[in-house]
Amino acid sequence: GLIMARRENQRADRSLGVVLLTAAAIPGFVFALATTALVSQGPLKGLFPLAYLTSENYDLLSFPERLLDRAHHFALPLFCYTVSGLAGLAFLTRNSLLSEAGKDYVRTARAMGLSNRKIYFKHILRNALIPISTGIGGFLGVFLSGSLLIESIFQLEGIGLLSFRALLTRDYNLIMGLAFLQSLALLLGNLLGDIVYMLIDPRIDLTRAP
Numbered sequence: 001g002l003i004m005a006r007r008e009n010q011r012a013d014r015s016l017g018v019v020l021l022t023a024a025a026i027p028g029f030v031f032a033l034a035t036t037a038l039v040s041q042g043p044l045k046g047l048f049p050l051a052y053l054t055s056e057n058y059d060l061l062s063f064p065e066r067l068l069d070r071a072h073h074f075a076l077p078l079f080c081y082t083v084s085g086l087a088g089l090a091f092l093t094r095n096s097l098l099s100e101a102g103k104d105y106v107r108t109a110r111a112m113g114l115s116n117r118k119i120y121f122k123h124i125l126r127n128a129l130i131p132i133s134t135g136i137g138g139f140l141g142v143f144l145s146g147s148l149l150i151e152s153i154f155q156l157e158g159i160g161l162l163s164f165r166a167l168l169t170r171d172y173n174l175i176m177g178l179a180f181l182q183s184l185a186l187l188l189g190n191l192l193g194d195i196v197y198m199l200i201d202p203r204i205d206l207t208r209a210p
Helices: 002-006 011-025 029-038 063-101 104-111 116-135 135-147 148-153 158-168 170-199
Strands: none
Touching: 002 011, 002 063, 002 116, 011 063, 029 148, 063 116, 063 148, 104 116, 116 170, 135 170, 148 158, 158 170
């Protein structure tokens, strides 16, 4: 988003815009099918594991190796699950930066002789993050919402598949537990968003009563 904003209407902006629009328009499970085809038979053959959460020799690995093994298995599913949301976030960042770049304080900073890099990173970027921080509440909920199709393609025992099985078997205790965890994640995410908002904008003081 920052690159697109700094090169507005230039080749980099247009090229990244096409890529991000394409990424935002394609569902996650289509990305999952495409990546599995590339890794299984295409030019990326064997680069990433295609199924399960761990390798067969997981129990024999040390703790750091287990972390790397988990990250290696999570790479493709996590990419397929978040690419659309990240594309939308990049466009939101670009538009927010361009909106701030046209304000009076930016023209004043340029008139004072500040470099474009300092103006963008010290002034524009911080103010542009204010509307973005308000949506950070859904960040933690992403990890507890799950995706049934993506988990099925990669053969993962995830939240999406667990929720689907709980609905089929009418396991009300499990359904209530999952709903509680998702609500708790959303509340913690909203709290985190408020804290980030306060750190970005020093005028906001959550300790004072309105």
